[in-house]
Amino acid sequence: MTLTYETTLAEAAEAPARLFQSGKSYATNRWRGALICAGAFGFFAMLGFNAKPNVNLPVICAAAAAWGAGIFLLAYKGMVRRRIIAYVASELKGTWPRRTNYAVNGAELICTSAGQTFTYRLAELAGVHDDGRWLELSFGERGLCVIPLRAFADTDEKSRFLAAVGQASEQQTAG
Numbered sequence: 001m002t003l004t005y006e007t008t009l010a011e012a013a014e015a016p017a018r019l020f021q022s023g024k025s026y027a028t029n030r031w032r033g034a035l036i037c038a039g040a041f042g043f044f045a046m047l048g049f050n051a052k053p054n055v056n057l058p059v060i061c062a063a064a065a066a067w068g069a070g071i072f073l074l075a076y077k078g079m080v081r082r083r084i085i086a087y088v089a090s091e092l093k094g095t096w097p098r099r100t101n102y103a104v105n106g107a108e109l110i111c112t113s114a115g116q117t118f119t120y121r122l123a124e125l126a127g128v129h130d131d132g133r134w135l136e137l138s139f140g141e142r143g144l145c146v147i148p149l150r151a152f153a154d155t156d157e158k159s160r161f162l163a164a165v166g167q168a169s170e171q172q173t174a175g
Contacts, residue, residue, distance in 0.1 A: 001104045001164040005151035006097040007113060013088040015146040017081050030076050034069040041068025104164040111145060120145065122165060
């Protein structure tokens, strides 16, 4: 079975963004940045309010630190996504949208998009997840395929695609 659709730049960057967000460095950077922002906001609150006699300085500094950490945690995911989209745009120069093809060919899922071809062995398929906007095919350490649900004409086409992927995956693991 073959699936063809026009992909946008944001859709092309969805798989790398999801891979990075599921990694250890994303979590490490998120908490490290939150602590740095908390410290900076707390420090500047101390500088701004230390001369005020009627202010409980530890409470003000703690509130400012919590505010700084909260702002960072709320903004971090979007900031990372924008940077990944910018990186993909710089690497894949040209106009968007571009044609993307997914083909279930025997024991492989072949993705061709933006002049690149990725081949995934269906025996390595670790999981399939549908979150309402995206169909995510996880191949463990090998990678991730993320297909927007708008690429499917209807739910029947999506079911046929998943059946073809599942059938090829089962044949590969049985053989």
